[in-house]
Amino acid sequence: MAMGDSKVCVFCEIAKGERPAHVVMDAPDAMAFLDTRPLFKGHTLLIPRVHYETLTDLPGEMLGPFFGHAQRLAAAMESVLEAAGSFVAMNNRISQSVPHLHVHIVPRDRKDGLRGFFWPRQKYASEAEAADYATRLSTAVPTP
Template sequence: MVASEGCLFCEIVKGERPAHVVLDVPDAMAFLDTRPLFKGHTLLVPRTHYETLGDLPPEFLGEFFGHARRLAGAMESVLDAAGSFVAMNNRISQSVPHLHVHVVPRNKKDGLRGFFWPRQKYDSDAEAADYAARLAASL
């Protein structure tokens, strides 16, 4: 494991800071969020310090998101949630600069309503096509 000095999540992974651990495997750890959206809100982190999804090695993607998939299933089977919300931020709104996936239990009418930022429209179909083409070309 490679840690980053002063990283809250690296400290949890190393056992230097307490956490309610949900998953503890050689490549990743998951623990309860201390400020959950709903009880059971879990954070999944790689043991190695990567800041963003773009930093995560491609060979680890499948295994890492396999853990997220298992956690999402546990929200339903263990917590009797109707579903889950699985999300991550990259830099913007990333309160701890260590890659982490939020897995949150969800139920109908639980009070969580989509995303809380203003939506925008493209000025034209041509502008939308230009954005799509630029993104596609980079992939």
């Protein structure tokens, strides 16, 4: 599905009001609504109104405003739901259940049962291998 193309996208249908959702935030550029399968009550999904599949598809000028919404939603988890903190995450392609960019903002409390990431951690074989990965990545990431 191309950027801006919303055919058969559940999140685009929600943004257009064609599918019901428990709306948390309704802004001209983005929308947030409760996840229908929450990790914890209050688990919210933030989406751009225009269809972008992944974070790399989101235009640079939208990054600040979009993550400003995420920041305000994370603050609301603490102020309104009295959560001790929040978990803010997104998937790009892998494990992305709906192919429309979305950020999960989940209220968190100590000992709530959510144990970090749900996949095994790996170690670098050596400091040299870690340095090699860092160098390879840094050459691909331009400095703003």
